[in-house]
Amino acid sequence: MTDVPLPYRVIRVNRETADTVTLVLAPTGPATLAPFAPGQFAMVYAFGVGEIPVSVSRIDRHALRHTIRSVGAVSAALCALRPGSRVGLRGPFGTGWELDRAAGQDLLVVAGGIGLAPLRPLVLDALAARHRYGQLNLLVGARSPGDLLYAQQLRFWTAHRGLRHCAVTVDRSADGWWGHVGLVTTLLNHAEFAPDSTTAYLCGPEVMIRATARDLVHRGLPAQRIRVSLERNMRCATGHCGHCQLGGVLLCRDGPVIGWDRADPLLSVREL
Amino acid sequence: MAGSTATAVLDRNGLDALVKELTAQGRTVVGPTVRDGAVVLAELASADRLPWGWGTRVEAGRYRLVPREDGAVFAHTAGPQSWKAFLHPQREQLWSADRGSDGSLSIVEERADPASYAFLGVRPCDLRAIAVQDRVLTGGRFQDSGYAARRTGAFLIAAECTEPGATCFCVSMGSGPAADTGFDLALTEVVDDAGHRFFARAGSTAGAEVLSGLPHRPPDPGTEAAAHDAVEAARDRMGRAMPPVSLRDLMGESLEASRWDDVAARCLTCGNCTMVCPTCFCTTTEDVTDLTGDHAERWQRWDSCFDLDFSHLHGGPVRATPRSRYRQWLTHKLSTWYEQFGSSGCVGCGRCITWCPVGIDITEEAAALHDELAARLRQEEENDEGGGDDRKEPER
Secondary structure, eight states, X not given: OOSSOEEEEEEEEEEEETTEEEEEEEESSSOOOOOOOTTOEEEEEETTTEEEEEEOSEEOSSOEEEEEEOOSHHHHHHHTOOTTOEEEEEEEESOOOOGGGGTTSEEEEEEEGGGHXXXXXXXXXXHHXXXXXXXXXXXXXXXXXXXXXXXXXXXXXXXXXXXXXXXXXXXXXXXXXXXXXXOGGGGGGGOOOOGGGEEEEEESOHHHHHHHHHHHHHTTOOGGGEEEEOOOOOSOSSSXXXXXXXXXXXXXXXOSEEXXXXXXXXXXXXXX | OTTOOSEEEEOHHHHHHHHHHHHHTTOEEEEEEEETTEEEEEEOSSGGGSXXXXXXXXXXXXXXXXXXXXXXXXXXXXXXXXXXXXXXXXXXEEEEEEEOTTSOEEEEEOOOOOOOEEEEEXXXXXXHHXXXXXXXXXXXXXOXXXXXXXXXXXXXXXXXXXXXXXXXXXXXXXXXXXXXXXXXXXXXXXXXXXXXEEEEEEOSHHHHHHHHTSOOBOOOHHHHHHHHHXXXXXXXXXXXXXXXXXXXXXXXXXXXXXXXXXXHHHOOOOOHHHHHOSSOOOXXXXXEEXXXXXXXXXEXXXXXXXXGGGGEXXXXXXXXXXXXXXXXXXXXXXXXXXXXXXXXXXXXXXXXXXXXXXXXXXXXXXXXHHHHHHHHHHHHHHHHHHHOOOOOOOOO
8 A cells, every 4th residue: 555545543542752652553454554664664644634754663463653753733633643543554665774684793773862763673673583683782862851762661671671782861861860961972882882793773863863873984884884764855655756855865765764875975965 | 560551741631630530539639739928738629729830939038939931830849838737737636535423534546537648749858758757657666656547548749859949958968859769650840842741650559550540641752851851950950958978977076066056046946947847746745624624635736846845854944045956956857867767857858948037047057067067176186286195086
């Protein structure tokens, strides 16, 4: 289903932060979208309001999860939905993280804000097959302690799922916060990875991606083994509307996940 | 091919019969007509509606109809529209959604039944443009099903170019003035002492069958030679040309050129160039509801990369300045299009020059960018030689 949205039912709404919810979605009938890979996205339609691209934040056999921050008309409408509400879904679209290609290597997952959402299915896959990879590092940045996504799950992964290297930092501290304060790049010194055999996965605000990727290149990671998920305006997701261009890249088709070797020269040009 | 004709000579009666035959086949025949002081594409009830005896005089930012004494019908240059207005229409409904009283949602596709088109008088540059849009809209992993349906059924009659305008540069883009491929029939107009006639070639089985059913004469060497000479003469009379370099590389090397500031000071970001361009394909979507609030529709309409909203991301537009929006348009057209769809996005029709209200000329901008790059590389070379530093040569 890539042309016309397929109705899905909201079976649960998890409030993540003050402005962010996770919608747990299941098909309303026998028809279902093709399976999503971590990193891919769906076009999510709020009835009568519009459609936005949202990466999957968890993939179960019977349900898809989308974690959505209320920033515009469509995302606000989606965040206001309740269990039983319907949405339309098209997808799956775009490229995935392609974790398989990193077998035997250390993994470095760096998330900023809502950017943790598209990375969650990647982390879950890596945790489910720990023996296939070296060190698994998860570095997370949030604006404030209250804006931290999946806080409980991060603690669970650390305590019970063998996630040994998980660090969190916030831009602005608050009462009761005893953790790191500062940019997510400051956490790189706390991570354990061998730059010559590591694959990094980055998602977050563009400034955070740029700063982190450049830092990693400086530490000796080859650019093509830094995978970043980027964002542009999208209307169709099928490569026909022209909105998601970033130079020669059509992000809905060639992205959203692309290698830093391709992204770096494009993001270095202002307003490209 | 039994009962089919590969080449023939038609006169005006042949053209009349052609429109009648295609109409009888149930096709919507579209061709150039004269309206509102321009040659515009419209449905043809008969060949009489074609612009007999009208030519055009064009310049950057200027377009005028001029009467012709020879009565020629295909002696005009590209008008304000292109065939995308029919194959990739300005506004199209995609689907509708209804919400039931129990909160259920049903969504159904709402594509209109595609018309079976016949396009009469397609310029070689526009033939190329159709091929470009074919690759964009149907050549990838996903197909634009509406476009595909309209395109598959369309019958294309090319009119080779014998009267190029001052803004034409198809020769330098390799897309004209001759029609080589991609048509069902190709016509070349000949007006001389031997009369007003059309040298016709079939480009497909369907074209050959249609041609054989029309009143025609067998091809004579004189007409064929005159047709060939007229097209060859047109080749030497192009009003403009792109600089003879790899435009793809030129644009890739020019992202930070100062020329963008110069053109941005003139560009009104009106989007005219994107509307008249026969390959510009960008669209946006509109979601509308009726008064009950339980019926919603999704429409697709043309969009322009010159619109501020085009690159809107939470927080504002990515391309806020006219400089970046003009650069996006030109680099996409001439360079990044290759990476995305395997060819240039420019066919040299000259419409963007003619219909730019301030007369910005894509060939002049490309030439200026080329000069700037050449000067920059010269400077860098001199610095390398003189300064003795060991910086790497700039990549070409």
